[in-house]
Amino acid sequence: MPRESLTILQDKLDYVFQNSDLLAQAFRHASITSPTQQSYERLEFLGDRLLGLGVAELLYKAYPKDSEGELAQRHSPLVSSETLVKIALEWELQNFIQAETENFSRNRPSVLADGVEALLAVVYLESGLQDVQKIIARFWDPLVQEMVNAPKDPKSAVQEWAHLHKKPAPFYELVKRSGPDHNPLFFVKISIDKNLQATAEGPSLKQAEKRAAQTLLKELS
Secondary structure (H helix, E strand, O other): OOHHHHHHHHHHHOOOOOOHHHHHHHOEOHHHOEOOEOOOHHHHHHHHHHHHHHHHHHHHHHOOOOOHHHHHHHHHHHOOHHHHHHHHHHHOHHHOOEOOOOOHHHHOHHHHHHHHHHHHHHHHHHHOHHHHHHHHHHHHHHHHHHOOOOOOOHHHHHHHHHHHOOOOOOEEEEEEEEOOOOOOEEEEEEEEEOOEEEEEEEOOHHHHHHHHHHHHHHHHO
16 A cells, blocks of 8 residues: 555545554455455445435535435435545545456446445544544535535436426336446446437446436436
8 A cells, every 4th residue: 555645645534544454455345355354345335324324414404494305316416426436536546446457446436436435434443433424524515515406316307307298207227237246337228218218337226227317318408
């Protein structure tokens, strides 16, 4: 792990990591694990829940007049893989991820997103929830403040468009699934009719469907 890069990362987060073994695990992809070295997957699981809670608290305080549905619409893009990848690049996590090939994380952006969540879990296990919330506030609060209007979920927006224009309900089809179990890639096609279709890929079926809906929305607009 590059010492200079680690110093830069700690400065960005305003946090000094304490457990080198735990930190190393946060950057270890499943492709290079061993019986004595776990991947970041367990940390990512914990970090995902911490991020969800932290962002929910920011939204709850920032938009006191929002309904539960509006808060949920704001929450989804803020914890999406796309947002996490942007944060990961700001943190320069591509300098840390350890995998089977040198440029693995650059070819699989979802790995960078996983790294953000894994790091949040490390902070929690070392120092507790308060320090995690400070980091989330530092990097996510500006995004929360920019979100003047609650965005619509792409799948809901496509459904509304189809209903408004008296079209059939959108149909999602899993075209292909590739990659190993620890790092799958899903290819999905969305269809309203034979002339209104789009395809997209994602690290999960849910993400692929969402991206397909976003692609179709751009064509519709």
